Amino acid sequence: xxxxxxxxxxxxxxxxxxxxxxxxxxxxxxxxxxxxxxxxxxxxxxxxxxxxxxxxxxxxxxxxxxxxxxxxxxxxxxxxxxxxxxxxxxxxxxx
Numbered sequence: 001x002x003x004x005x006x007x008x009x010x011x012x013x014x015x016x017x018x019x020x021x022x023x024x025x026x027x028x029x030x031x032x033x034x035x036x037x038x039x040x041x042x043x044x045x046x047x048x049x050x051x052x053x054x055x056x057x058x059x060x061x062x063x064x065x066x067x068x069x070x071x072x073x074x075x076x077x078x079x080x081x082x083x084x085x086x087x088x089x090x091x092x093x094x095x
Contacts, residue, residue: 039066039070041066042062042065042066043065043066043069046065046068046069047061047062047065050064050065050084050088054084054087054088055081055084055085055088056080056084057081060078060081060084064084064085064088064090067085067090067091068088068089068090071091072091073090073091073092073093074090074091074092074093075092075093075095076092077095
C-alpha cells in the first residue's frame with residue numbers, strides 16, 4: 001500500500017505478517033480509505049539499490065522503492081526510516 005500526501009495508512013512488514021494474509025477484509029478496508037493506493041508491483045532493482053546500504057530494512061526498502069517509482073508519500077513513525085526516505089528525496093506524509 002502506498003499513501004498520497006495528507007492521508008494515513010497501516011504498514012505491514014515481513015516480520016510475521018505474510019502478504020497472503022492481507023487479501024481478506026483488511027486489504028479491502030485499507031484500500032477503501034481516501035488517498036490509499038494499492039500497488040501490486042515491485043521494482044526489485046530499486047529495492048536492491050536501496051538495501052541494505054541506504055535503507056537497512058528490506059521491507060522498508062521495498063516500501064521506499066514503490067514510493068519513489070510512483071512519487072508517493074510514506075506515512076511512518078520510524079525515525080530511522082524517515083531519515084532514509086529524506087535522503088532518497090521521498091516525501092513523508094504528515095501524521
